[in-house]
Amino acid sequence: MKEAEELKITQTITGDKQKIAILNLHGYLDSNTSPLLKERFLSLDSQTHCFVLDFSDVEYVSSAGWGVILGRIKDYRDKGGDIVFVRMNREVASVYELLELNKVMKHFITIQEAVHYFSGEHK
């Protein structure tokens, strides 16, 4: 039996006028752990709709994980926000590309670029 994998989420809120939540995810984002990410999104709903997901420590994202992100993104975009990714590993990126999410979502190499994307967009 596959043992339950862990997911740790640490958050930083940045930005002056436009608050941006940077979520650093660590571990596995699958059907067991994705509710944690969903809860985190909902708990920050009153503060911001701009999210940078730092995926540098994410080893695996299952379809349930992508589902949580795709489930929120429409709502955030309608409210002028977005969800963008930073530093996805090769394995995660291959699924990201397979699902063609690279064509509908943004991925940046550095957090600064991602933050700049939000602040530039809302100038």
Added chain:
Amino acid sequence: MNKEEQFRAGFSLKTKFLIWLVIFILMVMIVIYIYFSHHERTILSQEIKLRGEALCINVVSSAEDFLVMKDDLSLAKLIYDTKAKNKGVIYCFVIDDNNTIWAHTDASLVNTTYRVPHELEELNTKPIMIQERRTPDGIEVFEIVMPITVGENKIGEAHVALSQQAIKDAVAQAGTGVAFVTAGIIVLGIIGILILVSFIIGSLGEVTKDIEAIGNGDLDRKIITSRTDEIGRITHAVKMMATKLKRAQEELIEKERMKKEMQIAKEIQQTLLPHSLPQIPEFKIATYYQSAREVGGDYYDFIEIDKEHFGVIIADVAGKGVAGSLVMTMVRSIMRIEALKNPSPHRLITLLNSILCRDIPEGLFITLFYTVFDLREYRITYCSAGHNPAYFFNPQEKKLLTLKPAGPPLGINLFDEREFAARLHEETRIFNRGEILLLYTDGVTEAMNRSKERFGRERLQNFIEGNGSLTPETFKKRLKAAIETFTRKEKQSDDITFVILQRM
């Protein structure tokens, strides 16, 4: 008597407390009474003896001259005075050396001979003698005897008897006092115990009721206490116990619910999968489906569009449980109905996405690979909605093709119908004799072994190149075995599904 009643029989704690308290007080007071009466008796008899001695010395010193002078009148006066002036003197007399009574408080005994009563010792040579005796009238006395001497010669004896009644009175008085005090303490003790016990036992009674209620299954019972002593701790512990029990019960119910949901989802899914393979001229088909530990959302289907066309669908619903299964049901129904009207995969998938986007729950999406076979031209036309690539293999040329037309997953709600249609690409190719098409879900490539290594696309491609000339049935058995060898039968978290089609 049932077990419940058995625990209610017998004395209550309150009664037990009271019985023990009364026994305890009585014991203490009896000990106190014995000690004090003994003490009193000792002190009083000492005092009486001292007084008797003093009286006797006084009688002796006065009687000496009178006896020498044989002045019986003065002696009688001395004796009467001694009795009259000193309380408690029962009798008093003086005898000479021949035991003749010279003076006696009982005048009738004067001039008679004194006989030492059998219970008393004779004085002989002792300077003083104090003895206890009971008079013929039944009075308990101390009889003090002293010799009357002239120089060294004993000429007679003085006897003074003092009553012991004072001791009896004092002891009786002390006894009455002790009895009163005992009664008082017992009354106070009972009142005190009643108050204390109802204070302590009262709360204990509350806790007992709480525990009984919890025992009967009322886990929502409000348990309140402000006490910080042992009873408070018990109450708090009971409260914690009830809370934990309730949580455990809820978790169990939730677990059962999840299990039930998974069971329902599994049943739905199994009814959706085709029960038999379609008979298609010149094609051999094999399918494989292996459900995961928790039911996944894999699904495949064959649709006979018309005599010259048939469709093959393989799909993966992201999201487990009943919601995922219901979405799968939607996909199946829409595909089965609309495929007949829309021979173009592109049009059909675009339509499917539009319908799904309206109703799909948040967090769910679908990847799907749809192929339409044209049996007149042996041509396949296919679309992929974010699904894993399909593999197309020609054994003669040993050529492996990856079929991956562009297309986003279904149900993600990010673009309108036109934009989706623009992003969804359709490809087509001829299906030659001997060629093999493998459609699969990511459960195959994501199959994981104990060291968290995945089966992966490279292994799958190598497998196809090595086994692509086998019949679909054999190919299926070999691929299944290859995956099992790799995972070493480790339970998988995702369904494993594949469909193999080969043109004869």
